[in-house]
Amino acid sequence: xxxxxxxxxxxxxxxxxxxxxxxxxxxxxxxxxxxxxxxxxxxxxxxxxxxxxxxxxxxxxxxxxxxxxxxxxxxxxxxxxxxxxxxxxxxxxxxxxxxxxxxxxxxxxxxxxxxxxxxxxxxxxxxxxxxxxxxxxxxxxxxxxxxxxxxxxxxxxxxxxxxxxxxxxxx
Amino acid sequence: xxxxxxxxxxxxxxxxxxxxxxxxxxxxxxxxxxxxxxxxxxxxxxxxxxxxxxxxxxxxxxxxxxxxxxxxxxxxxxxxxxxxxxxxxxxxxxxxxxxxxxxxxxxxxxxxxxxxxxxxxxxxxxxxxxxxxxxxxxxxxxxxxxxxxxxxx
Numbered sequence: 001x002x003x004x005x006x007x008x009x010x011x012x013x014x015x016x017x018x019x020x021x022x023x024x025x026x027x028x029x030x031x032x033x034x035x036x037x038x039x040x041x042x043x044x045x046x047x048x049x050x051x052x053x054x055x056x057x058x059x060x061x062x063x064x065x066x067x068x069x070x071x072x073x074x075x076x077x078x079x080x081x082x083x084x085x086x087x088x089x090x091x092x093x094x095x096x097x098x099x100x101x102x103x104x105x106x107x108x109x110x111x112x113x114x115x116x117x118x119x120x121x122x123x124x125x126x127x128x129x130x131x132x133x134x135x136x137x138x139x140x141x142x143x144x145x146x147x148x149x150x151x152x153x154x155x156x157x158x159x160x161x162x163x164x165x166x167x168x169x170x171x
Numbered sequence: 172x173x174x175x176x177x178x179x180x181x182x183x184x185x186x187x188x189x190x191x192x193x194x195x196x197x198x199x200x201x202x203x204x205x206x207x208x209x210x211x212x213x214x215x216x217x218x219x220x221x222x223x224x225x226x227x228x229x230x231x232x233x234x235x236x237x238x239x240x241x242x243x244x245x246x247x248x249x250x251x252x253x254x255x256x257x258x259x260x261x262x263x264x265x266x267x268x269x270x271x272x273x274x275x276x277x278x279x280x281x282x283x284x285x286x287x288x289x290x291x292x293x294x295x296x297x298x299x300x301x302x303x304x305x306x307x308x309x310x311x312x313x314x315x316x317x318x319x320x321x322x323x324x
Contacts, residue, residue, distance in 0.1 A: 006280045007289045036194040043190035115311035123174045136188040147300025150272040
């Protein structure tokens, strides 16, 4: 992992973590970026706690220290506990997770490790537990967070560890 | 055949959840208009990701014209004289990004910046994020992209 940031963030402090990050130096994509991020949180049928669980599981795959340290306040308000977050930290999800949460984790793992290898068993289990809209929401939020998390890692400057920090959705 | 809503292609699936799928498509389309990296270079990187993911459907797709010889030699770009230095730097970066983004070296990032600057590096990363995402979505949904044109590989 690169220890030095590879890109200088813009010299501004708008209070918006996306605008003030290195992404802010490409103005044309900032608005679509913010719109997609907000839509993932606001416009899908999955709860904020489920979105956050999937986001954090994805961050484990990409190795993004910052993404793993962040907790979105909407997910905490929705009832996501730190105990639950710890249950998805291991290579194998904790047995105390609900069947629905285990399937959510299985989908994120499949997306990251072998998207073309999804088997009939997982497909059927997902179809039984989630509605069509929920599956599309889950898919798109993983695609979005995976891309943004990879971007954060590739830009370098990631510390080895960061304290847990609670933030709001940047808009 | 996708397993979520049978009979639909990848873009039709995105349209079933328009508030999010539409925003994803808007970001995808916006990267081809970025002044920091040429659309042709981005298309080569998208096609290389398709090859690395073994997505023949995404490789067959044409988002921006690239020459037939470049398409044909893309898999062996390091040995080919058909690619510019800028394209070579971006393709080398793309390959490591696809395998393990934490393995990208400062030298690989510097090589990209030498041609397209810091803004170009950010633009390239944003583009790779949506390209990789759309390819993975097609694979996990088992849904082909709409509007595929056939190209010889």
